[in-house]
Amino acid sequence: MYGIKKTKSLTEEKIIEQAKKYNIPLANNYVLDTSFYHFLASLKDTSLAIAKNNHAQPLQVLYYDKLKNWQMVSYHANCYTGGFPNLKWNRNGVFNSFIPEQQAPLDDLLTVKKHLEYVRSLTGVQPFNTINYDYIVIVYWSKFMGRQSKRLIKLVQDNAKLAIDKKVKVIYVNNDNFSIIWVNNQAN
Numbered sequence: 510m511y512g513i514k515k516t517k518s519l520t521e522e523k524i525i526e527q528a529k530k531y532n533i534p535l536a537n538n539y540v541l542d543t544s545f546y547h548f549l550a551s552l553k554d555t556s557l558a559i560a561k562n563n564h565a566q567p568l569q570v571l572y573y574d575k576l577k578n579w580q581m582v583s584y585h586a587n588c589y590t591g592g593f594p595n596l597k598w599n600r601n602g603v604f605n606s607f608i609p610e611q612q613a614p615l616d617d618l619l620t621v622k623k624h625l626e627y628v629r630s631l632t633g634v635q636p637f638n639t640i641n642y643d644y645i646v647i648v649y650w651s652k653f654m655g656r657q658s659k660r661l662i663k664l665v666q667d668n669a670k671l672a673i674d675k676k677v678k679v680i681y682v683n684n685d686n687f688s689i690i691w692v693n694n695q696a697n
């Protein structure tokens with residue numbers, strides 16, 4: 510009903526092909542390195558359990574603010590959206606302004622610098638310098654989440670247009686391969 514498919518490993522070519530279908534600009538196309546699994550798995554402190562679970566979700570949007578020393582200032586994860594048959598990302602109009610209102614609980618697990626350590630650019634993507642931007646927005650998407658990914662990407666793109674006087678860099682991070690490892694290791 511949600512349009513969720515079975516998780517499958519994706520080559521870079523398949524990720525690029527799917528990204529085109531979701532209107533993701535090639536210049537902003539990234540993949541979550543599977544080493545991110547080891548980072549999350551290393552977090553043994555039970556007080557981090559909720560943050561750890563949130564950062565493993567297949568669909569997420571994280572807003573980082575330069576003026577806040579690149580700390581996360583708005584966080585959205587699929588497990589907090591609700592809705593059927595489509596996730597309601599804009600419930601209560603949270604995406605009607607830039608920066609969107611809070612949805613998932615903020616944490617300090619990942620500064621933008623730490624987060625970008627686990628993000629690899631795809632072929633043809635030029636590196637960027639965070640200093641050139643006021644905000645960095647990281648969107649996690651996956652092929653296996655189907656139309657839910659597509660709807661989230663469109664919402665974030667529309668929301669970024671509201672930041673008229675700010676420089677915003679939106680990067681799109683495919684996490685299909687990470688999700689396979691996460692799901693398989695959680696079952697064990």
